[in-house]
Amino acid sequence: MDQFKNYIYNILLEPSIKSELEYFVQEFEKNPTAYDFLVDNPQGVQENYKEGYIGLSQRYAKAQQMLKKKFPGNTHLIQFQHQLYELGTFYLNWQAFLPTIQMLGTPEQVKHWQDLTFNYQIRGAYAQTEVGHGSDVQGLQTTAVFENNSFIINTPKASAFKFWPGQLGIFATHSVLQARTTVNGKDIGIQTFVVPIREPKTLKALEGVDVGDIGPKLGFLRADNGYLGLKNVRIDRNNMLMRYTKVDESGQVTTSSKNAIKYGYGSMLNLRVGLVNVFSIFGLFTNNLAYYQVKPLLKTQSIENEAIIFRLLRSYVVQYAQIIANAQVKEMFTRFQNQLKANDKQVNETLQLVHLYSSQMKSIAGWEAVKTSREAMQIAPFGHLNASDLTIIYADNVPFVTYEGDNNVLMQQTAQYLLKQFGKVSGGNAQFTGMASYFNKYTQENNQKASFQNLEEVLERLSYSFCKKTVENFQNNLINGHSIQTSWNELNQCELIKASVLFGYTNIYKQMGAQIKSSGYSLELLKIHKLFGLFLILENRTTIISFGIADFKQVEILAEIDQQFSGNNKLEFLDYLANGVGMYRQRNFINIDWDKLNLKARL
Structure with a gap:
């Protein structure tokens, strides 16, 4: 358990302030009252607007005094204090306002505005x-x-x-x-x-x-x-x-x-990359609240309880997959920054990758967080009561689909990329490049069934086939005399977005696999990765069969999630996933004993 938790923490936490964060954890355990600003009162989200804002501001002021006293001059800790306690929208001062200046300003400008901000002026x-x-x-x-x-x-x-x-x-x-x-x-x-x-x-x-x-x-x-x-x-x-x-x-x-303008835009993608983790953390927290409210009921076997376990399992797996895959995108963004400083010729290619990956993953993570919070209200016995916190969280999660770009607009940018890639290859002398380069493996094949020993191959074939068919439909509409606007907006927009979403989920699966490979294998990580792939296949089984990638019997055998568990250890694995990240909202380093969280008293 600790190994998995540490693995997730190492992805989420800013490396430069880990020792300081550990200090605050230790001090909190010694004296929770003195460090009460670290843990938000769950009931606080139900306060009225004025009371809630004043309370958040008071905690913010207390935290600043503590940071100045314990770690004077530690600008890294100041800028990443959102990993220490709930900042609310104050988070944007440190993770949107200041980083924009740091990325787009000259060294003189950066120093001027940093000094004013770090000194709270x-x-x-x-x-x-x-x-x-x-x-x-x-x-x-x-x-x-x-x-x-x-x-x-x-x-x-x-x-x-x-x-x-x-x-x-x-x-x-x-x-x-x-x-x-x-x-x-x-x-x-x-x-x-x-x-x-x-x-x-x-x-x-x-x-x-x-x-x-x-x-x-x-x-x-x-x-x-x-x-x-x-x-x-x-x-x-x-x-x-x-x-x-x-x-x-x-x-x-x-x-x-x-x-210049493109690089300026690229420098601000850091916020979009970061939102993938924020949305996924909210999703995990929401799942935990629902799980520990319904957990006592799940020991009894029933059709309803099996369905609840299945939904909780899928949500946990997807949220962790997003966090692990996003570590690869964060590395790409760092590479883009380094290439920019070195005037590397590959900088434009890296920028396109960061833009496309972050657009897809931010959109999918936002949609998944909303889906998780909606299902959590249905799963928990008191999910639609404000006392459960789940209604308030749902309202918080709904706007995720518009932060840093409307999800449908961002996915249409991926659709444009796919149209260009297929258009380039249709001439016969070019190949797919960038994140679509794996399509080259399947261009010469005709309805050849995939090897179900390799989930990545199944998903790649599915993504290629669906994208190819969607692009062909679009191109046929143009051939038949429809304008680009009609072909795009009226005839194909929904399918283009669907193709981009499927392409995005496949990329998350691939990036998750790459991250696990680069950081060391473990049975738990491999199991989460495999379950993520199986859930994707299960949800797209009809499309897989229709494209001839597999027949019904193959998909039926493969998509049996229960085969991945022996006996009744699905509940044990849910416990494992629930405790893999012990945060309350954004405080992702504080270990909360969810079993002892007295939700019944509040309900």
């Missing part, structure tokens, strides 16, 4: 989403016009207002935001700026700034999601982050690369 939000533009960055309407060694920022119409960013409603004194930028009459594309919005001590909005909380919403009741309108707000020229694109005092624009 400013607090920041990340404001990209507008009322009329969420996932479509190129459609943003906020403007920045260069004038007299400064920029004038405007949100010229209602649809240009920044809307939804966390911390913007109450907490933030500054915001990084994206705006379409004009210098000496020339459009230089979307650039990123640091914009002061409130006076740091009084939190009074600055001149020309219309900012506030958007009000009650579904989920995240303690989060101060906000809106931001700007009218002729003048900021210093150096408030534009200039790592890749520079504007001097005269308005001369220089770029370090023709791909």
Whole structure:
């Protein structure tokens, strides 16, 4: 058990602060009262909006005092304190606002804004989403016009207002935001700026700034999601982050690369990669709450209980698969950053991989978290009571499908990639490349059945066949005279998204296998990996049979999940998975004894 738990922790935790985290765990065990800010009160999520926000703010202030006292000057611990305790939307100050500056700013800019942030002199939000533009960055309407060694920022119409960013409603004194930028009459594309919005001590909005909380919403009741309108707000020229694109005092624009805007975007993918783990942690926590509420009932064999065990098992396996596979994507992102610094010729290829993998995995992890929380309410005896916490968690999880890009839009970007890959290969002189390169193994085969000794081969054939058929349908629609818009939006959009999702699940399975291979095998990890593959095959068995990848009998034999367990040890394995991560919400290093968690008293 400890080996598996340590394996997951090593993936989730920031390596540079492990010793500090261990210190806080030890101190918490000695004196829980003094370190009560580490563990959120579950009942706290049911407080009203004002009480919940005040309570979160008080805990945040207490934590800052403790960090300054025990670890003065430890900026790594400050920036990754979300791994220490529940931050709420304050998380975005450290994991969205500051990292954007660190990735897009010059060394001088990074030092300036880091010093202010680490000393708690400013607090920041990340404001990209507008009322009329969420996932479509190129459609943003906020403007920045260069004038007299400064920029004038405007949100010229209602649809240009920044809307939804966390911390913007109450907490933030500054915001990084994206705006379409004009210098000496020339459009230089979307650039990123640091914009002061409130006076740091009084939190009074600055001149020309219309900012506030958007009000009650579904989920995240303690989060101060906000809106931001700007009218002729003048900021210093150096408030534009200039790592890749520079504007001097005269308005001369220089770029370090023709791909400057693309690299700027790529540097911000860190947040999307991180969200995969956040969503998966929420999914595991939700599953644990449901499991330990229903666990006493599962010892009795019945059709209903077997169905509950099956659903819990699938959810645990999928959440762990996402976390383990995402370790590979985090390594890709690190490689992208290193290649960028070294001007490596492979940087564009790595950037495309990070973009596609993170888009697929963020979308799938978001959908899975929502599915898990919805099923958890159905599974737990009191799941639809607020006292179970599951209703509140469900409301928190629902918006996951839109964070850092709407899931359907992100999956259509994968669909575009697949169309380009099949279009390139259809000429006969090219091969599939990148994450689709495994398709090359199956281009010359015709309905050859897969070896069921190799689950990866089954899933690869399934993904290739489904994607190939979907692309052929799209191309036939064009041949028959339909426009690209009609072929895409009306005739094939649903199937293109389905193909991309199946492609994404297959990639998670493959990346999980690669991570296990690189970090050392264990029977438990191999079992989770195999179960993940079996669940995918089971859920797509009709498609597998229709494409001739296997016949009904083969799929029926393979997809029998019970064969992977002897006797009644499915419950033992559920216990193993439930204790593999002992967190309450985001505190993923604190070991909670779920058996002793007195849920009955609260119900």
